[in-house]
Amino acid sequence: MTEIASAPTPAHRPARRWDPVVKLTHWSVVIAVIANALFTEEGSGTHVWIGYALAAILVLRLLWGLIGPAEARFTAFPPSIGRALAHLRDIRSGRHVEHRSHNPLGALMVYAIWSCLGAVIASGIAMAGLPGQARNERSDTAVSASTEIERGEDADEGDEGGEEEGALGEIHEVAVNLLYLLIALHVAGVVFETRRSGREVVLAMLPGQR
Numbered sequence: 001m002t003e004i005a006s007a008p009t010p011a012h013r014p015a016r017r018w019d020p021v022v023k024l025t026h027w028s029v030v031i032a033v034i035a036n037a038l039f040t041e042e043g044s045g046t047h048v049w050i051g052y053a054l055a056a057i058l059v060l061r062l063l064w065g066l067i068g069p070a071e072a073r074f075t076a077f078p079p080s081i082g083r084a085l086a087h088l089r090d091i092r093s094g095r096h097v098e099h100r101s102h103n104p105l106g107a108l109m110v111y112a113i114w115s116c117l118g119a120v121i122a123s124g125i126a127m128a129g130l131p132g133q134a135r136n137e138r139s140d141t142a143v144s145a146s147t148e149i150e151r152g153e154d155a156d157e158g159d160e161g162g163e164e165e166g167a168l169g170e171i172h173e174v175a176v177n178l179l180y181l182l183i184a185l186h187v188a189g190v191v192f193e194t195r196r197s198g199r200e201v202v203l204a205m206l207p208g209q210r
């Protein structure tokens with residue numbers, strides 16, 4: 001991780017230099033999460049397809065962590081409790097260290113969000129199936145009649161299947177709620193870092209800043 005001790009820099013200067021892939025994947029993830037949290041019927045076709053898109057975006061960002069520019073690579077922001085604690089000491093003592101990529105606390109948050117997204121996606125796909133073999137897509141308005149009939153026909157094995165699906169649904173729900181908590185902490189962290197450093201951290205994530 002590249003770290004440069006420095007005096008606070010003037011406000012309105014972008015804090016970091018994010019490439020277009022990092023920016024695009026970030027805001028696409030934000031849109032997908034908001035869409036599935038607020039605007040789609042849980043388990044509907046739209047919900048599941050947005051879920052597949054979310055999975056593809058996450059895979060792209062993780063690949064970019066291996067082959068992308070320096071500040072986007074995992075090596076630029078390794079998960080490290082030691083560094084995170086050192087960063088907390090810097091905050092307490094008012095010392096400003098410029099980080100080329102996510103700061104060490106931010107890095108822990110990024111890995112936590114990615115892991116949580118992974119759990120949401122895995123549990124979602126376990127319920128819905130992969131694209132092309134979708135098994136639990138509902139119509140956008142309500143549970144479709146055919147799904148109801150299929151469920152009725154499967155009544156013999158239904159109890160076990162239903163239990164498994166119920167458990168997956170629980171895992172999905174818990175992971176989603178944990179994700180909401182992490183997002184709240186993430187946005188609070190971004191606001192805190194912007195105020196503390198006086199740098200436009202959010203501006204650096206927007207198009208046109210490089």
Ligand code: HEM
Pocket residue numbers: 032033036037042043044047048049050051052054055120121122123124125127128136137169170172173176
């Ligand atoms: C971050 C994005 C997502 C959010 C916020 C989200 C949110 C939710 C919520 C709140 C539920 C209701 C949980 C319950 O009461 O059991 C649900 C259900 C469901 N989700 Fe997601 N979800 C997301 C991503 C996905 C993905 C990636 C897939 C699969 C590709 C998926 C597939 C499903 C299915 C099949 C159900 C129906 C579960 C049932 O029948 O009980 N979701 N989702």
Ligand code: HEM
Pocket residue numbers: 015016022025026029030031033034061101102103106110113114183186187190201202203205
């Ligand atoms: C669904 C909600 C959100 C999720 C899941 C999310 C997730 C993430 C992730 C995974 C990263 C790491 C980016 C990467 O390296 O590819 C990140 C960075 C960032 N996010 Fe978000 N984010 C969300 C909402 C927001 C919002 C609303 C803002 C604006 C206030 C924001 C501002 C930022 C900024 C400025 C960074 C870069 C932090 C840094 O400079 O180290 N995010 N976010």
